[in-house]
Amino acid sequence: GQNIDQPTEMTATEGAIVQINCTYQTSGFNGLFWYQQHAGEAPTFLSYNVLDGLEEKGRFSSFLSRSKGYSYLLLKELQMKDSASYLCAVSTGKAGNMLTFGGGTRLMVKP
Amino acid sequence: SQTIHQWPATLVQPVGSPLSLECTVEGTSNPNLYWYRQAAGRGLQLLFYSVGIGQISSEVPQNLSASRPQDRQFILSSKKLLLSDSGFYLCALKNRGYEQYFGPGTRLTVT
Secondary structure (H helix, E strand, O other): OOEEEOOOOEEEEEEEEEEEEEEEEOOOOEEEEEEEEEEOOOOOOEEOOOOOOEEEEEEEEEEEOOOOOEEEEEEOOOOOOHHHEEEEEEOOOHHEEEEEEEEEEEEEEEO | OOOEEOOOOOOOOOOOOOOEEEEEEEEOOOOOOOEEEOOOOOOOOEEEEEEEEEEEEEEOOOOOEEEEEOOOOOEEEEEEOOOHHHHEEEEEEEEEOOEEEEEEOOOEEOO
């Protein structure tokens, strides 16, 4: 079966750095995604990791350790608009066609 | 670029009534299509996916069904809604790349 764990809620201050962790246990692994979802809206793609290491994209970075079943999303220079849910998802199956999502981490950024 | 349309945007239905949600896509051909459901404050649960016309795979046995009558059309149906069917229904597509793109969603409330 698939099991993906991430914290339910986090709070951080505007301008600070926050790290959202995700651990997973899956049968088959093609890669790991992070999506951002604002309240009432559809998820939007943030990052994709298939190899171990850190992928940096502007203020957002994502890290993967396949041997440890662990990933994190790092958000720097937090802005109020970063208040959203962050969804960790593991890609499995043929050609990575299947995504299994964690429950999401709701991040609140305070002034 | 590809676009995903979902309708209706919101829906309130009584228990026991039928359901039909439609998803259509533009700007792509032969995509994988997916139906997800998101309960309030929760992660995304994969309900159905399709790799082509008439090909449907069900991930969660329940009172919902899906059909793909055309390459760019994916329909989610139910003959009799339950209270537990309430949620945010998202259609997604995947092309040859690794990313899944999400439509705007339909918010369903069963009363």
